[in-house]
Amino acid sequence: MKRIFIFLIIITFLSSLLGIVRIKDIATFRGAMDSQFFGIGIVVGLNGTGDDGYSYSPTILNMFEKYGASIPKEDLKSTNTALVMVLADIPAYYKVGMKIDVYLYAVGNAKSIENGYLLKTDLFGSDDNIYVSAEGQVAPLDENNYRFKVNGKIQNGGTIIKEIPQNIFKSEILTITLKPFEFLSASVVTDAINKKFGRNIAETYDKTAIKLKIPEEFKHDLIGFLSVIEEIEVIPSQVPLIVIKSDNSEILYGGTEKVKDITYMTGIYEINVKNNSTVSDLIRALKIVGLTPEKIIDILLYFHSIGAIEAEIVVLK
Structure with missing residues (x-):
């Protein structure tokens, strides 16, 4: 019953990721306009x-x-x-x-x-x-x-x-920064903005930042421009997701995602990941050498931070 309950939580969580959201809910306006x-x-x-x-x-x-x-x-x-x-x-x-x-x-x-x-x-x-x-x-x-x-x-x-x-804000460029852990790519937001205005005023800067050029008609109405941007609706991308329990590092969802080839030192062990190993393969190997669930999760999060694991990782307590 407990496992079914946890699975229902995961399904609810995943469903929430796929709903329509407004830009104001998943981003902040920063950068050159400060x-x-x-x-x-x-x-x-x-x-x-x-x-x-x-x-x-x-x-x-x-x-x-x-x-x-x-x-x-x-x-x-x-x-x-x-x-x-x-x-x-x-x-x-x-x-x-x-x-x-x-x-x-x-x-x-x-x-x-x-x-x-x-x-x-x-x-x-x-x-x-x-x-x-x-x-x-x-x-x-x-x-x-x-x-x-x-x-x-x-x-x-x-x-x-x-x-x-x-008029204190001299630049004509505004930066939109996606909030951390939002399952949304910057390109999706860029496309939605350009579609709204019917021309390319937005450009993807990196995976979490978008540069906006203020249209001529809003040069003297910055607040109005931001209000329009905030209300634009986008559909989050379906990114790979891995859900792990913190107490035993058991995978509750996902795990088939590939890990890029990498060599990593931890204590007396050297971890070599290659040949299209999956996240499940990695966790299994780390358990065999006796690493604690906490250490295993730390390694997974580190691999994600450097791009060796591209899937998002959610740790459930």
């Missing part, structure tokens, strides 16, 4: 890891006076504070009230800004108008690399407070 906004702010609560206040150049101090908060210079000499450059990239279709991530970079000689708090900071556009208000707790920019504690990030730490003029 505009960068910046400001100078102060991070407080650093417990002695901040600036000494004496290393600021006249240029930095002038920038702080022009773009920074109204804080006396003597307050910048505490080692519990740090002067930072605050940056944010905003796609052209973002609107007032939306939250965005902001990125912080120390401009003095602070040792670390991690776990500090960014005081309210205004972010300016290229026209010197304020478009974003940023504030919040600072997290590491790269959690896996602690050598760069002088950089940080505040997720959803910025709020758009002013409508962004479309």
Whole structure:
């Protein structure tokens, strides 16, 4: 009964992949249409890891006076504070009230800004108008690399407070990026867009990215153009799929897909895959040499990431 139940889940999952979806549900608009906004702010609560206040150049101090908060210079000499450059990239279709991530970079000689708090900071556009208000707790920019504690990030730490003029976005090219794990090829989306507009305004850049040229009739109505793109419907491609149980690496669906010839080292074993071996063959061989289900799945996911296994892999717990 349990096996039948799992099989029904898989069938439901597969069916959902084949339904019609809108571009807005499976993609984001990024790339060349983004505009960068910046400001100078102060991070407080650093417990002695901040600036000494004496290393600021006249240029930095002038920038702080022009773009920074109204804080006396003597307050910048505490080692519990740090002067930072605050940056944010905003796609052209973002609107007032939306939250965005902001990125912080120390401009003095602070040792670390991690776990500090960014005081309210205004972010300016290229026209010197304020478009974003940023504030919040600072997290590491790269959690896996602690050598760069002088950089940080505040997720959803910025709020758009002013409508962004479309003329700030200079490029006529927009990038559509397909979301991870969507069972959809970029060429399918490209074809759907070009069919909608009756001409080739979309071009496949790689397997997850599409370049769009804004049509002449939408040059002054970018939001309208994006709204049309978002509502275009596409049918996901039927890509090969492998479903594996995490506790025993048993294949529940698929497994006949070929693995490209590859040599891989793991521990004391050298794995040589060749002669049109299938995923099932590979799993069987890995089990024979005593690898754990967790290690086997790691190898499969790695092979998929480098293109040795082209089928999508779903791991069920």
